[in-house]
Amino acid sequence: MSITETRVSGCPAAPAGSTGSPKVLTRPPPDLQRTFQLALATVWLLDAILQLQPFMFTPGSNGFSGMLHGLAGGNPSWIAHTITWNASIVDHHPVSTDAPFALIQFLIGFGIVSTRTLKPALALSIVWSLAVWWFGEGLGRVFSGGATPFGGGPGAVLFYALLAILLWPRSGSDQPFVAARAVGVKGAKVIWVAVWALLALLSVVGSGRSPRALHDLVAGMNSREPGWLTRIDVSSGSFFLHHGTSAAVVLAVICPIVAAGVFLPPRFARATVVLAVVVFSVIWVAVQNFGGILAGGATDPNAGVLVIMLALTYWPLTNDRATADNGAWDPALAAREVQPS
Amino acid sequence: MTTTPSWLYYLFGFLMLVVAAYSVVLLVSSVATRRPLGWDVDISHLLMGLSMSGMFVTKWAFGASNVWELIFTVLLIWFLVRSILSMHRWGLHLSHFLIHAVMNFAMLLMYRFPVSAPMGAVAMSARGSRPDPGLSFVLAFILFASAIFTLASPNKGASRHGTHAPAYALEGAGSGAAPSHPAGSSTPVMSIETLLATPRLEDASHVAMCVAMGFLLILML
Numbered sequence: 001m002s003i004t005e006t007r008v009s010g011c012p013a014a015p016a017g018s019t020g021s022p023k024v025l026t027r028p029p030p031d032l033q034r035t036f037q038l039a040l041a042t043v044w045l046l047d048a049i050l051q052l053q054p055f056m057f058t059p060g061s062n063g064f065s066g067m068l069h070g071l072a073g074g075n076p077s078w079i080a081h082t083i084t085w086n087a088s089i090v091d092h093h094p095v096s097t098d099a100p101f102a103l104i105q106f107l108i109g110f111g112i113v114s115t116r117t118l119k120p121a122l123a124l125s126i127v128w129s130l131a132v133w134w135f136g137e138g139l140g141r142v143f144s145g146g147a148t149p150f151g152g153g154p155g156a157v158l159f160y161a162l163l164a165i166l167l168w169p170r171s172g173s174d175q176p177f178v179a180a181r182a183v184g185v186k187g188a189k190v191i192w193v194a195v196w197a198l199l200a201l202l203s204v205v206g207s208g209r210s211p212r213a214l215h216d217l218v219a220g221m222n223s224r225e226p227g228w229l230t231r232i233d234v235s236s237g238s239f240f241l242h243h244g245t246s247a248a249v250v251l252a253v254i255c256p257i258v259a260a261g262v263f264l265p266p267r268f269a270r271a272t273v274v275l276a277v278v279v280f281s282v283i284w285v286a287v288q289n290f291g292g293i294l295a296g297g298a299t300d301p302n303a304g305v306l307v308i309m310l311a312l313t314y315w316p317l318t319n320d321r322a323t324a325d326n327g328a329w330d331p332a333l334a335a336r337e338v339q340p341s
Numbered sequence: 342m343t344t345t346p347s348w349l350y351y352l353f354g355f356l357m358l359v360v361a362a363y364s365v366v367l368l369v370s371s372v373a374t375r376r377p378l379g380w381d382v383d384i385s386h387l388l389m390g391l392s393m394s395g396m397f398v399t400k401w402a403f404g405a406s407n408v409w410e411l412i413f414t415v416l417l418i419w420f421l422v423r424s425i426l427s428m429h430r431w432g433l434h435l436s437h438f439l440i441h442a443v444m445n446f447a448m449l450l451m452y453r454f455p456v457s458a459p460m461g462a463v464a465m466s467a468r469g470s471r472p473d474p475g476l477s478f479v480l481a482f483i484l485f486a487s488a489i490f491t492l493a494s495p496n497k498g499a500s501r502h503g504t505h506a507p508a509y510a511l512e513g514a515g516s517g518a519a520p521s522h523p524a525g526s527s528t529p530v531m532s533i534e535t536l537l538a539t540p541r542l543e544d545a546s547h548v549a550m551c552v553a554m555g556f557l558l559i560l561m562l
Binding site: 099 | 486555560
């Protein structure tokens with residue numbers, strides 16, 4: 001068997017073999033939308049495996065159904081009734097409900113991998129996310145006034161649905177940012193502004209600005225966390241107790257700044273995306289505790305990591321030359337920039 | 342009271358035995374056809390498959406923990422060295438040997454924190470001694486990402502051969518076809534290899550291994 005020279009883009013050429021002309025394997029340019037789709041699939045696969053933890057098959061108040069029951073409180077009675085109804089079914093049939101729950105998430109994760117099943121998988125993920133938001137997250141506690149973004153409000157699973165929409169496969173360029181490829185630049189901007197406006201609002205309404213509520217949010221999470229995370233929790237809990245309202249107001253101020261970033265020239269837009277990533281990285285670690293995964297019994301990694309992923313889909317991929325004089329994106333100019341010379 | 346269905350662990354345990362058996366087929370075909378590509382990955386998958394089947398179903402477990410620890414330490418060092426050599430030869434890149442090193446490290450971690458009761462994977466989540474959950478979670482996430490990106494990669498078979506191996510260079514890149522054989526060398530072993538040693542199946546066994554190992558790591562949380 002002869003070994004022909006091989007060169008993969010980005011790697012040095014392989015040693016020449018005994019015979020044959022050089023064979024060059026070139027990679028296509030990176031498809032960032034595809035990369036984000038696969039990252040989303042990885043999170044779905046993680047969720048599917050988390051759904052198989054022993055806690056999920058445990059009936060009673062110490063199990064998954066008990067957790068679902070607890071989400072009903074604070075919601076309007078008719079919503080609470082639907083949540084407790086679902087929790088009762090899970091309580092009586094933990095295996096025959098939880099195993100299909102996991103299977104659906106496996107189907108979504110692996111479905112996103114194949115380009116043939118990508119659209120059905122993303123569609124299923126939207127439907128599933130909305131169902132989980134209702135029955136599994138108690139509508140993100142929006143109606144009970146506890147949907148602070150610090151705790152994952154308005155519901156981590158909503159961001160799965162949003163990412164499925166923004167990463168809907170569509171041919172074209174990833175410019176000016178990946179999220180614009182599926183819904184267009186204007187549509188993506190509207191979604192971005194709506195998301196950050198909602199996060200700003202939820203930061204300061206209900207118990208979102210209550211120092212005690214924010215402190216309890218962290219204090220209730222550290223029972224089985226590793227020592228280093230417990231120490232972080234103690235610090236963040238103490239911080240919230242003394243500066244909880246200020247922290248909520250600061251977050252409410254940061255959100256509009258991030259929202260405005262999408263209208264700014266790329267260098268400033270990048271700064272706002274970085275701001276969003278840094279803020280929600282801190283929240284994800286110090287408040288959400290990675291969704292409580294490290295303590296066991298979590299169903300997902302909570303909203304922090306998904307907000308970060310969402311923000312990265314808005315990372316400007318054009319430079320300042322590809323913007324119009326008024327500082328707004330010029331898609332036509334951006335598209336010309338990426339055309340081969 | 343947990344009601345974790347035992348069939349779930351039997352399912353994963355059986356899957357690991359299938360992967361181990363498939364690795365034996367690949368090893369035999371590699372030796373028979375004198376094409377020593379990916380034999381270290383096959384040995385690693387064989388041993389990990391046998392070992393993990395015993396973690397999922399305790400009565401299938403065999404061998405002393407110390408022996409398994411030694412085996413996975415040797416394999417970890419082997420793949421780390423191969424990663425370094427690969428980077429030395431091809432420049433800084435994400436060598437496929439690295440993910441095999443990660444997998445062997447995860448195996449070592451699971452043996453360092455042994456099961457305390459004869460309940461297989463059920464006991465792993467309930468015992469008192471456990472590694473840092475952050476490490477288990479990071480390793481599990483890397484394995485899940487490896488599973489997803491391996492499946493989606495156009496470089497079929499790269500999980501076993503790597504993208505720089507001659508087999509990949511000639512046949513593997515996106516073809517999804519089975520490796521070709523020397524002219525005029527048609528034997529029963531060749532037929533089996535043609536049937537089973539396909540890049541897609543090789544990747545599938547890697548994906549199964551990653552998902553099962555990630556599950557065990559999540560159970561350790």
